[in-house]
Amino acid sequence: MNDWRNRIGLFLVAASFAASVIWILVRPSPGDGAPTDRQEPVVIRFAHVTIHPGIIRAYDDAIRDYEKLNPGVRVVQMPVPIRMWSAWLRTQMVGGNAPDLADMDRGQPDEFLARYFLPLDEWVEQPNPYNVGTELEGRRWRETFINDLRSGRAYRVNLQQVYGIPFTIQTVRLFANANLLREITGSTKVPENYAELIALCHEIEAYSERTGRTILPFAGSVNHTHHYLNRLFGSQTQRLMNEPAVNVHRSFVPIVPEVYMTAYLAYLRGSWSWRDPAVASGLTMMREIAGYTTTGFLQLQRDDSLFQFAQGRALFLPTGSWDADTILAGVPFPMAILPVPLPTTDDGVRGSLTLGPISDLSETPGNAVGVARSSRHPEIAVDFLRYLTSQPVSRRVMQDSNRLSSILGVAPPESIAGFAPRLHGFPLGFHPGLTPEGSEAERVYRSLLHRLVSRGGSVEDFTDAIERVFPAAIMADLRRFNATARETSRVDDALLVAGWVGPEAKEATTSRRLDLMLETQTLRELAAAQAEWATANAQLSSQTPAAKAP
């Protein structure tokens, strides 16, 4: 009897042990695998700053359709006001409560991206499945974007990796008050180049004097005017940028982060200075246009220039496609949209410094969204990005929100057709405002700009002032660049070792990923070494005028 009872007891112990073992072996890990009918849906949190109601609505519609296609997934849109974005995002990331998808091009520095966002290089080399049945079917995801994801922000040149998927492309144009233009000139013909623009500015001045009604050529503010001034300057440094003394690597760098790095190093080598004829010409044009712009525009904000333009007190408003929807909705008169008038190659000295029309392909894309490193479902987050940037969905979202799509073959909404990106032309040269956001060079440039554009200022005054502080500023920026490069390299070493000797070492995809990482690390460290060498061996043009070229 006792023996029998013992056996029952042993059987029960063995059975419960076996059941526990089986349960431990077969239970799913938390967050593991695809959702099943009985599981909670996978939630993808999508945080962004484009809180315009039209855009939020457009995303909502797309999300609804995505969820129908993927019943186990729920996407939660989290619009956050831009003023709180940086602090909010940092808090979420550091606190381990990060959204899966987040705007990554709102001034986030490279080191922040490297730490908290996933590089997307592997994914962008594969086709976007949501483009099946379109002209983009079978193309690599990267190749479905107007600029091949080559431009800054999405592609971080310091990190040499793609961190963001841009939804839009941004172009800069002038809005013209068509009624006022007819009133002043008798026609609605818009200026096609810089010389015609200056002639029109004279005409506007004469009209103001004649009628006693003060009309300015440009409504200005710190937000709107910079874009135009930068283009004026950049048109004058197009040829300088391609001189072998500046373009030492012979790669004709086309995009903003690389452009400023090349320009910085060339400055430290003494290959250009603020007194260079091309630079002086750019500054002269900036001052000329500033003279036709609202007085004190550096102290004014976006709404001020918008108000002045909407009231018919200025003929032009220079702005970007990101503003178009607001302006079209808020301005009561008919408008023309025209490309920024720049010098043509036959325009005397100014023309000799330019290469020709500027291609919008080197423009920085907009609304780039990245995948948080802490996302528990990066594959699904990327899948949703693929859906949003597929040709049919992008077309619908952009139509609904009056923006320019970053995707090939998606025509702009009719109302902003004038902002359609120009796909032919030449890269812009460097300009003072091209420095990365938050850089020391940008800070000193902006703090001194009033000495160029104010009534009492002059090109000479600005040049004297910036020459005193620019070298230290760019050296500080280069040191920061190098610190980021080192930090990224340190983490790369861990990832390389994990790939070399970890459990994934034998997987075929690992080898390609490691190869890409090594190539990237090599070039990043080379660029950092060159920056350090240039800083240590600086020979500024103003110090050694003879040392102009290598």
Next chain:
Amino acid sequence: MPARRCVRSRAGRGLACALGLVAGAMSRLNAESNGDSAWQNLREWRFTEATRAFEQTADEPTHRLGLAVALLNLQPRTADRIARAERELSALAEDASASADVVVPANYLLARIAEVHAFTPDPARAAERYAALLAAHPQHPFAQTAAARLATLRLYKLGADPLRTLADLESLGRQLTDAGARRDFHLVLGRSYLFFGGDRGRALEHLQSAMAAGIVAATVRADVLVQIGEVARELDQPAISRQAWSEFVETFPRDPRVDLIRERLAALPEGGRP
């Protein structure tokens, strides 16, 4: 007493054996799973968790490598942690019984500590370690990745005369058999000849060699094609320019430089040998 009687019985002994076997298997599974999760934590930048997990399984040589790189990235970075990582790696590097697949990465990481991980980098020491690694394991692909790093150090941080150093480095490239190592080495030399205003003919050869070895990133491929075309144009080798720029225009039709390159392509004189 029933339990003792039970163990003494045949069924009890069988069950005890089974429990022992299962417990052993589970402990092995647990160790493996700890190891896997350690690597996963490392890949996902969770260095605190990775360190903890590797510490539990540190009898495995590869896990000691993992522990060392986790320690190198553990926040806050401290000199003590770096020193501990260096001790782990030195022990692995000197372990005669360890395989090359552990010894080579350990030596490589020792050089990396001197170059990028230490609070006060020591480029000379890093270069010494890279050179020793290349000499000891000339055929190992991991060791060969040291060549590009060694070249960068010697050119930009150690050499007083970069042009002379460039000439000295030429022989280093000839011993490289791994395609990735060759590519990186030639990229460094090609770009450095141009940066220091050295022999453009040598720069062109290195850029062409890098391209032949296989460049992975599309952005880098685009840049190198443009560079090859332009350097060849300056050297009056229009056929090489034509080949590189035609490939660039065809492969990267939406690069912002495409019209600039088309214009230059059209202006090339006829003829020349590719």
